[in-house]
Amino acid sequence: MAETVLQVKSVTKHFPGVVALNQVDFNNYAGEIHALVGENGAGKSTLIKVIAGAYQPDGGEIIFGGQKTVWDSPHQSREAGISVIYQEFNLFPDLTVAENIFMGNEPLKAFRLIDYPKMIKESDELLSKFGICIEPLKKVKDLSVAEQQMVEIAKGMCNQTKLFILDEPTAGISDQEAETLFERLAVLKAEGVSVIYISHRLGEIFQIADRVTVLKDGNLVDTFDTKAIDKNTLVSKMVGRDLEDIYPPKGGEAGGEALSIKSLSVGHLVKDVSFSLRQGEILGLAGLVGSRRTELAHGLFGSLPITAGSYKLGGREVSATNPQASIRSGLGFLTEDRKNEGLVLGQSIEANITMPILAQFANNSLVDFKREKNFCQQEMDKYAIVAKSGEVLVNNLSGGNQQKVLFSRWVQACGGVLILDEPTRGVDVGAKVEIYKIIRDLAESGLAILLISSELQEVVGMCDRVVVMKEGRLAGELENDQISEESIMHLATLSRENFVCD
Ligand SMILES: Nc1ncnc2c1ncn2[C@@H]1O[C@H](COP(=O)(O)OP(=O)(O)OP(=O)(O)O)[C@@H](O)[C@H]1O
Numbered sequence: 001m002a003e004t005v006l007q008v009k010s011v012t013k014h015f016p017g018v019v020a021l022n023q024v025d026f027n028n029y030a031g032e033i034h035a036l037v038g039e040n041g042a043g044k045s046t047l048i049k050v051i052a053g054a055y056q057p058d059g060g061e062i063i064f065g066g067q068k069t070v071w072d073s074p075h076q077s078r079e080a081g082i083s084v085i086y087q088e089f090n091l092f093p094d095l096t097v098a099e100n101i102f103m104g105n106e107p108l109k110a111f112r113l114i115d116y117p118k119m120i121k122e123s124d125e126l127l128s129k130f131g132i133c134i135e136p137l138k139k140v141k142d143l144s145v146a147e148q149q150m151v152e153i154a155k156g157m158c159n160q161t162k163l164f165i166l167d168e169p170t171a172g173i174s175d176q177e178a179e180t181l182f183e184r185l186a187v188l189k190a191e192g193v194s195v196i197y198i199s200h201r202l203g204e205i206f207q208i209a210d211r212v213t214v215l216k217d218g219n220l221v222d223t224f225d226t227k228a229i230d231k232n233t234l235v236s237k238m239v240g241r242d243l244e245d246i247y248p249p250k251g252g253e254a255g256g257e258a259l260s261i262k263s264l265s266v267g268h269l270v271k272d273v274s275f276s277l278r279q280g281e282i283l284g285l286a287g288l289v290g291s292r293r294t295e296l297a298h299g300l301f302g303s304l305p306i307t308a309g310s311y312k313l314g315g316r317e318v319s320a321t322n323p324q325a326s327i328r329s330g331l332g333f334l335t336e337d338r339k340n341e342g343l344v345l346g347q348s349i350e351a352n353i354t355m356p357i358l359a360q361f362a363n364n365s366l367v368d369f370k371r372e373k374n375f376c377q378q379e380m381d382k383y384a385i386v387a388k389s390g391e392v393l394v395n396n397l398s399g400g401n402q403q404k405v406l407f408s409r410w411v412q413a414c415g416g417v418l419i420l421d422e423p424t425r426g427v428d429v430g431a432k433v434e435i436y437k438i439i440r441d442l443a444e445s446g447l448a449i450l451l452i453s454s455e456l457q458e459v460v461g462m463c464d465r466v467v468v469m470k471e472g473r474l475a476g477e478l479e480n481d482q483i484s485e486e487s488i489m490h491l492a493t494l495s496r497e498n499f500v501c502d
């Protein structure tokens, strides 16, 4: 029998109005990958924060390495050998990639001075293990969300660790990068490191985990050997019911041209991209991390400058752009970076949902709060946003529930073309089905949808047509029966061995 590294005994954690964990038992062996799954708001992140000392439990105990432990801070648990990749990034945006990776753990030379050349060299080595070209001297704020995720992972890997906890490390990174992560985890596992792995991508749970524990509404449902359970049973344990088909049927009639892009360039990031999108159509935009899909979307939305080429929205040439003008001309953009570009974390769910459409609730320039409240309640029901009321601050929502708030907002605010950048990032499988239905209904009502997603299954399941980007350029286009995970990967990785950092 493998050594038990961690034992969580009857742990309880309350927040105002919420029992986030209710007498939860959980344990982890050396050399195992133990997955933790459950719906948005089930208590997964809270459990790992308690294990790592970021939250104090209200009851129960944590036994780590055979000793009952009470961490006063995450720093103590890190010293003891627990390394955590949190769901929300913990990077310092104004510091470089190398400084972030080695934060608190910098290589030193004589007189306790930081050995910068060594730090940069080691960062480079660590990142290239993931097949990722990120310049160690780049500031974190200049990286894409997916690149930041890779830096988080690299940072987590650089400590000497007994228990490695990853909270949705693959949300927003492509399958190719995820595979590299799994290879690294297999190495750690063979070295006897114990791993707790949270993910909403159930395929990867079956690929890498030895055991899986299901939480629901703060309660432990059960722990299973992954080999002894199938995907459908696991889903029904998580959501409490069977799910019908995950993806709604395709095949709506496409209408007139909603968006047409000609030889568009965004600085040196995006080069010479052309494609079109019709009303009623869901067009997938696929590619690896760093393929510049998000930058293209920012160009269209007006938040990055277009340096060559042109595009038409609803048949009209778009000239000088900025986000306000884009919104007025009917373009909606659900960004992948919900923390920095989307949500106002210090405000309520209600305020966040109605922000761009507040005028709709005004009578003689006074906001009709009751109508606003009712509307928000309907939206919260529609997307199954788990919170005591619409007045809860977005800051206190679980990751997936924050994503749903953002989704609701942009669907309301959008006119003709909706760009969705990783719309189901961190969203649980039950809620995904609802969101997919909503996306398809929006298309059927005539909206044109550009779906950026790193989850190949999602692209294949949802899109009528797919364009694939590679290194800032268009690598190809697929439609109908041509769309498959293999064909997308093939285009996305073509001649990747020639990849050069810019
Ligand atoms: N700091 C906090 N203050 C108030 N409530 C909180 C806080 N952190 C979490 N909660 C609540 O506790 C519950 C569990 O949240 P948690 O973040 O653990 O969910 P999760 O399982 O990680 O979900 P997700 O899959 O969406 O990340 C939720 O109802 C959440 O709103």
Ligand SMILES: [Mg+2]
Pocket (backbone or CB within 6 Å): 044, 045, 046, 087, 167, 398, 399, 400
């Ligand atoms: Mg979470």
